[in-house]
Amino acid sequence: MGVVQPVQRILILLFCSSLVGVLPGADLNESATNFPDKSNDVLAAGSWARGRRIFNGNLAKCSTCHRLHGTGVAVGPDLSDLVDANYEQVLRDISLPEFEVAKQYLIHEVTLENDTPLSGILRISGDDLLVIDRTGKRSSAKKKTVQKIVPTTKSFMPPDLLQGLKSQEIQDLMTYLLSAAPHMPNLAPNGPIRRSRQEVAEILADANELSNPLRPLNIVLVAGPKDHGLGEHDYPAWQKVWYELLASAQDVRVSTAVNWPSEEQFENADLVILYQKGTWDDRRAKDVDAFLARGGGLVLIHWAIGGGNRAAGLARRIGMAAGIAIGYRHGPLDLTFDGAHAITRNFEAVRFYDESYWHLDGEGTDVTRLATGIEENQPQPLIWCREHEKGRVFVSILGHYSWTFDDPLFRTLLLRGIAWTAKEPVDRFNDLVTIGVQLKE
Ligand code: HEC
Incomplete structure (x- = not known):
């Protein structure tokens, strides 16, 4: 660029300040940037970033049982392969966990010898029984101290998780679950060097x-x-x-x-x-x-x-x-x-x-x-x-x-x-x- 004359400089400043703004169509902080799949209207209506905050936040508590993109606790199933999963089916799995429950995730009522009641999913290793309740609390007992175990039809995943969320927040959560994670548009993914x-x-x-x-x-x-x-x-x-x-x-x-x-x-x-x-x-x-x-x-x-x-x-x-x-x-x-x-x-x-x-x-x-x-x-x-x-x-x-x-x-x-x-x-x-x-x- 050549030497900028004062008048030109003012014009450039005006031009620059008119460009200051946010991504197209975005509200400054809470924008849905439609990342990454603009062709999918349903997912584009949510924000991946907000969805991740909701997933990891205290209201929905998803990360207390699921681990996704490096955060959370892996008590429930891995959710990392939901990209391209059926939208309605995933929404059903979240709102009606009882619809279809794998055995290992059924809540069991356990009574110990001393009549202590425990309730949650069971993990057995050798002589030990571990009971994890829905809040994530873990209680262990020797198998021989167990008086009674009764399976319920209830899923370990609580049924009312979406009730506290607004419809936009549910949309954001779905976008987070069903979209590929943000990454640069690469000619060669990760380039010539890949880390372990x-x-x-x-x-x-x-x-x-x-x-x-x-x-x-x-x-x-x-x-x-x-x-x-x-x-x-x-x-x-x-x-x-x-x-x-x-x-x-x-x-x-x-x-x-x-x-x-x-x-x-x-x-x-x-x-x-x-x-x-x-x-x-x-x-x-x-x-x-x-x-x-x-x-x-x-x-x-x-x-x-x-x-x-x-x-x-x-x-x-x-x-x-x-x-x-x-x-x-x-x-x-x-x-x-x-x-x-x-x-x-x-x-x-x-x-x-x-x-x-x-x-x-x-x-x-x-x-x-x-x-x-x-x-x-x-x-x-x-x-x-x-x-x-x-x-x-x-x-x-x-x-x-x-x-x-x-x-x-x-x-x-x-x-x-x-x-x-x-x-x-x-x-x-x-x-x-x-x-x-x-x-x-
Ligand atoms: C208290 C633990 C717990 C919490 C909290 C929880 N989940 Fe789950 N989730 C589970 C368990 C256990 C299953 C497996 C149940 C089954 O087999 O149906 C499950 C299943 C799912 C599935 C179906 C996945 C599959 O492969 O079958 C989805 C999707 C899911 N959860 C999303 C969520 C979302 C989103 C949240 C937050 C709103 C959430 N979960 C909160 C424990 C939990």
Whole structure:
């Protein structure tokens, strides 16, 4: 882009602010983004993100008996293969659990020798009997102390679960159960590198318990018009997928903006995440300075660190920025990590397949280099974080290819970076690491 004259700049600002908004047809925080199957009207009428919150929440209690997409307790059957299941049949299974009950899920009334009554499903192992009641309470007894066991016709799954829900909430729950989990539209699912369950478990190990209740967070996801080829720099797809992921977490409100957040979004945000072709101008400088000064968190992914011939200004806020003379390379990136930081806990050396940048503007002397890769025989910072006034900044150069966002190890780094930047425990979003991700066993 050439030099922008003042009048042009005003026009550009007007243009940009008119684009600030949310996804088409969406109400800011509670939108149904119709992910992912727009062709299915019934499922499109619900929101996957809201459905996940309801599933895991206290009203419907589904996750006290079912495990789905990495959360919940697996006492009842696995629900992960309901994608493409018959809608009416699933709705019937939820509203009339007694319609068809497999034997192992029938409630049994148990009386012990000392006349203690127990009621629930039975699990027998050796000499021991375990009775699990509908609240999840587990009572164990020696088999020989059992006086009487009487099966009922009742299912372990309570019949009245949907009664407390509004019809839109039931719709959301159905969309959550019957849709594929959000993931990037990939040319090659997960890209050239596939992680194993074991690898992911090792990286996530030693997580701290989260506080209860959680601090409510207000997150703004900022994208821009797509550039580059298929499967690269897909900012709009990222915005949709990460809207669903983050909005499906408890106590998180997510809104979206194209190009730049509105004044109101900046005022209310705890965290602004940018994935777009970056630019730097006076308006951005003013907004970012005010935001970081009051303790806001800023996350920049990949080309969002572009500042053109004004990159030095961006670099002063985020540590380093991409000017007009950067070096770059697409391909395998062998990253080594500073394991001392909470964001990189359990990371030592990992190969990703993405793009590196180097020859950045800014010294980067006041950043914490979380990950580096070798380019031109020098370790180059590829992921870093920084404190700026009361605020925090997290930057990932990785993020060129769509598949990187579905790489659970990259997700871990980004989600920890997001949490850290919002001054939250880095493990807050662990449940989102493997959603929609294909793992090798
Ligand atoms: C107290 C435990 C419990 C709770 C709470 C519970 N379920 Fe169930 N659910 C079960 C059990 C046990 C079965 C299997 C019963 C059977 O064989 O009919 C089941 C069956 C199902 C089925 C049929 C799956 C299949 O493969 O047959 C669906 C769908 C389902 N539950 C969804 C839900 C949803 C959605 C919620 C929350 C609104 C929920 N469940 C809450 C225990 C529970």
